[in-house]
Amino acid sequence: MGLDALLEAFLAVLNGGSFLYLMTGVILGLTFGVIPGLGGTTALALLIPVTYTLDPLNAMYLAGGVMGATSFGGSISAILLNTPGTAPNAATTFDGYPLARQGKAGLAIGAAATASALGGLIGLFTLLLFIPVAREVVLSFGSSEFFLLTVLGLAAIAVSVKGKLLRGLIAACIGLLIAFTGANQFTGDTRFTGGIDYLWDGIPLVPALTGLFAISQMIELALKGGSVAEDGGRGEAVKMKITGVGSGILSVFQHWTVLLRGSIIGTVIGAVPGLGGTVAAFLSYSSTAQTAKDRDTFGTGNIKGVIAPEAANNAKDGGSLIPTVAFGIPGSAETAIFLAILVLHGMEPGPTILLQHEREVYGLIVALTVSAVTASIIGLLLSRVLVLITRIDVNIVVPVVVLLSLTGVYVLEGRMADVLLAVAMGILGYLMIRFDYPRLTLVIAFVLGETAERSFHQIRLISDGEVFGYMLGRPISVVLIVAIVITFLLPTMRSAMARRAGA
Amino acid sequence: MKKLIATGVAAAALAAAPAWADFPADNPITFVIPYSPGGGFDTIVRQFAPAMGEAMGATVVPENISGAGGTRGAQSVFRADPDGYTIGIFNIPGFTVNEVLGRDQGFDLSEVSWIANLAIARYAVAVPADSEINSVEELCAGDDPVKFSDTGATSTASVTTRIAMSIIGCDIIDVTGYSGSNDAMIAVISGEVDATIKPISSLARYLDGSGSGDLKLILTLSSDELVEGVATAADIGYPELANFTLARVIGGPPGMPAELVTVLEDGLRAAGESEAVTSWAAGAGVDLEFMGAADTTAMMNELSTFYQQYADIVAVEQ
Numbered sequence: 001m002g003l004d005a006l007l008e009a010f011l012a013v014l015n016g017g018s019f020l021y022l023m024t025g026v027i028l029g030l031t032f033g034v035i036p037g038l039g040g041t042t043a044l045a046l047l048i049p050v051t052y053t054l055d056p057l058n059a060m061y062l063a064g065g066v067m068g069a070t071s072f073g074g075s076i077s078a079i080l081l082n083t084p085g086t087a088p089n090a091a092t093t094f095d096g097y098p099l100a101r102q103g104k105a106g107l108a109i110g111a112a113a114t115a116s117a118l119g120g121l122i123g124l125f126t127l128l129l130f131i132p133v134a135r136e137v138v139l140s141f142g143s144s145e146f147f148l149l150t151v152l153g154l155a156a157i158a159v160s161v162k163g164k165l166l167r168g169l170i171a172a173c174i175g176l177l178i179a180f181t182g183a184n185q186f187t188g189d190t191r192f193t194g195g196i197d198y199l200w201d202g203i204p205l206v207p208a209l210t211g212l213f214a215i216s217q218m219i220e221l222a223l224k225g226g227s228v229a230e231d232g233g234r235g236e237a238v239k240m241k242i243t244g245v246g247s248g249i250l251s252v253f254q255h256w257t258v259l260l261r262g263s264i265i266g267t268v269i270g271a272v273p274g275l276g277g278t279v280a281a282f283l284s285y286s287s288t289a290q291t292a293k294d295r296d297t298f299g300t301g302n303i304k305g306v307i308a309p310e311a312a313n314n315a316k317d318g319g320s321l322i323p324t325v326a327f328g329i330p331g332s333a334e335t336a337i338f339l340a341i342l343v344l345h346g347m348e349p350g351p352t353i354l355l356q357h358e359r360e361v362y363g364l365i366v367a368l369t370v371s372a373v374t375a376s377i378i379g380l381l382l383s384r385v386l387v388l389i390t391r392i393d394v395n396i397v398v399p400v401v402v403l404l405s406l407t408g409v410y411v412l413e414g415r416m417a418d419v420l421l422a423v424a425m426g427i428l429g430y431l432m433i434r435f436d437y438p439r440l441t442l443v444i445a446f447v448l449g450e451t452a453e454r455s456f457h458q459i460r461l462i463s464d465g466e467v468f469g470y471m472l473g474r475p476i477s478v479v480l481i482v483a484i485v486i487t488f489l490l491p492t493m494r495s496a497m498a499r500r501a502g503a
Numbered sequence: 504m505k506k507l508i509a510t511g512v513a514a515a516a517l518a519a520a521p522a523w524a525d526f527p528a529d530n531p532i533t534f535v536i537p538y539s540p541g542g543g544f545d546t547i548v549r550q551f552a553p554a555m556g557e558a559m560g561a562t563v564v565p566e567n568i569s570g571a572g573g574t575r576g577a578q579s580v581f582r583a584d585p586d587g588y589t590i591g592i593f594n595i596p597g598f599t600v601n602e603v604l605g606r607d608q609g610f611d612l613s614e615v616s617w618i619a620n621l622a623i624a625r626y627a628v629a630v631p632a633d634s635e636i637n638s639v640e641e642l643c644a645g646d647d648p649v650k651f652s653d654t655g656a657t658s659t660a661s662v663t664t665r666i667a668m669s670i671i672g673c674d675i676i677d678v679t680g681y682s683g684s685n686d687a688m689i690a691v692i693s694g695e696v697d698a699t700i701k702p703i704s705s706l707a708r709y710l711d712g713s714g715s716g717d718l719k720l721i722l723t724l725s726s727d728e729l730v731e732g733v734a735t736a737a738d739i740g741y742p743e744l745a746n747f748t749l750a751r752v753i754g755g756p757p758g759m760p761a762e763l764v765t766v767l768e769d770g771l772r773a774a775g776e777s778e779a780v781t782s783w784a785a786g787a788g789v790d791l792e793f794m795g796a797a798d799t800t801a802m803m804n805e806l807s808t809f810y811q812q813y814a815d816i817v818a819v820e821q
Contacts, residue, residue: 185656414568
């Protein structure tokens with residue numbers, strides 16, 4: 001199997017018609033990625049009805065093109081506008097935007113493009129290596145491992161917010177409160193819904209993130225006036241030239257350990273259903289920032305702070321296909337839509353998906369591979385034009401972005417309440433920017449909260465109440481427990497050592 | 504001029520006839536799916552819609568109105584005009600169970616104009632294929648409660664599991680919270696739980712012959728033998744367990760004229776017999792089982808009475 005099928009899929013994609021679908025997907029993905037609030041999930045959800053009339057393989061090319069391209073597209077807006085184009089690019093703003101303001105947007109975009117493409121390739125290569133053992137991998141990740149991974153993510157929050165620990169924790173608590181809204185999976189009761197039917201299913205992710213990241217930033221920009229490249233009304237335009245793209249590309253190879261670490265974190269987190277790209281990029285960023293020698297320069301324009309999240313962000317697509325090839329279950333919102341497309345074409349994804357639908361699965365893998373590379377090339381070619389966005393008056397940028405992102409929120413489910421939620425979250429996000437509370441911390445807690453609660457309940461029932469003993473009996477759980485302890489102790493140990501050195 | 508008069512006469516004749524006489528000539532029919540695209544409810548509607556449109560000489564447009572556990576879409580059907588241009592698929596017995604629990608869903612199932620039932624899935628009890636357990640009796644013989652896996656506590660499978668096992672008198676813990684029915688079945692394979700009750704068409708992917716061979720069935724919740732060599736509910740002396748099914752029921756707003764219901768029922772019946780739908784069903788493992796409006800209404804009433812008996816089990820306490 002494997003190689004022949006892969007080669008065949010590669011040759012098939014070169015066929016004119018198929019290639020057209022793939023490239024359409026890439027262009028759509030880049031566009032949806034660049035526009036804040038419109039992400040891969042929205043693009044794919046809108047495409048589902050369109051694929052109904054397509055040949056399943058062409059549907060895969062279209063979907064793969066979109067999936068592979070959105071996250072790089074999103075990094076462009078993260079770097080140039082300080083607004084993540086898609087939620088997983090949130091971590092890229094930390095160092096990408098400062099770089100852009102220093103006139104090094106080219107360096108940042110070059111690095112983001114290269115890290116995205118290579119991260120994507122590493123993720124897919126890992127997937128191919130893991131296909132023969134995908135079953136065992138999925139079976140060895142149970143409720144206990146899911147729970148510990150969410151704790152690891154929450155622990156990373158606690159140590160990632162330098163100097164504003166309390167603010168970070170407050171934001172995380174709000175995130176958990178939001179996550180727990182809606183029907184309780186265990187009792188069927190509803191929580192924090194205030195009698196509103198809309199909240200039965202919980203706070204939906206896409207509108208909430210659009211509000212927190214895109215709308216809030218637009219409020220901030222609108223109130224500041226001028227243009228993005230201008231410093232808050234003072235009128236001095238920072239020169240955002242796209243120069244140094246070459247050294248940006250090169251920087252990824254210089255920091256190949258950062259790339260590799262990001263890709264591995266991305267692949268692993270991608271393989272765990274329900275965690276997703278935002279968590280992967282954040283964990284990659286925070287672990288790189290925590291262990292780097294020059295960690296004090298993170299947040300002020302360290303190129304490693306761009307490479308780490310972007311590598312993880314794209315590698316997660318490969319990882320999220322591990323549960324898909326093993327059992328036909330989705331590892332991410334995007335793979336869920338990929339499976340939905342199969343169902344719509346009368347196929348029935350299950351544990352035999354690779355045997356029965358080999359062509360479609362390998363078609364998707366090839367599409368993702370080609371997409372990850374071409375999206376970066378197209379992005380680099382267009383970057384000189386895109387940077388002009390930062391020179392446009394915010395009075396034009398803001399209404400256009402707000403309109404597009406709120407439209408995106410509306411079309412996803414066709415619910416006006418989603419739009420209102422996005423606006424409410426936008427105001428919350430703006431207040432957080434204004435009073436210096438970290439938004440990403442809230443989002444990570446929001447994303448992790450549901451899985452954390454759910455898997456904890458499951459272990460409690462499965463282990464007959466002996467939660468800790470049960471975890472200790474599982475090797476991967478033990479590794480994760482060690483990782484959590486290290487995450488907590490590292491900053492303490494470091495400051496203790498610094499004190500000793502100082503004394 | 505003559506022509507004009509003729510048209511006028513024709514129009515007058517039409518106006519005198521009941522409003523549904525020319526149904527569904529002028530407008531497209533909206534077929535509401537109360538969940539997002541890509542799921543089981545969405546798929547069956549999208550398969551039936553074109554064939555139904557063809558049979559009726561109309562356009563049938565599937566529309567996903569998701570949210571609030573499917574109640575939002577159902578509400579929109581319930582509140583529409585009963586003119587035949589809005590129909591929807593209902594989550595049965597999911598909505599029935601909600602009613603038994605006394606939840607206000609914004610609609611009343613007993614008032615819905617039931618049109619047809621398209622398919623019925625039946626449940627089975629599955630354990631790992633290499634397990635030494637071969638019957639429910641053996642499964643429940645231990646001292647500890649038997650662990651089952653499910654998605655949510657209000658899911659039909661979870662409700663089925665808890666009621667069915669309490670009828671048998673088997674002490675269980677239903678571990679809920681799995682992301683989908685696939686994940687719940689994988690929990691049995693990985694050994695997190697002991698067994699699971701799921702529709703046979705879903706379990707087929709994990710059985711020997713039809714799928715990966717990770718699971719085996721030890722009981723089907725049916726009166727007739729559905730899988731060779733697997734005991735039925737009737738065999739083990741609990742024939743009432745055959746009441747647990749997963750239906751694909753179509754309904755319209757309350758007070759829909761019987762003539763309209765018949766037109767729609769015929770359209771759905773023709774769609775169900777069409778080549779496109781039958782070949783899809785065979786490939787996707789869907790058991791088409793057409794029931795007309797009268798039978799569907801009777802089934803809905805029976806289900807309501809059936810679940811009402813077990814109201815206290817349906818409500819979860821943990």
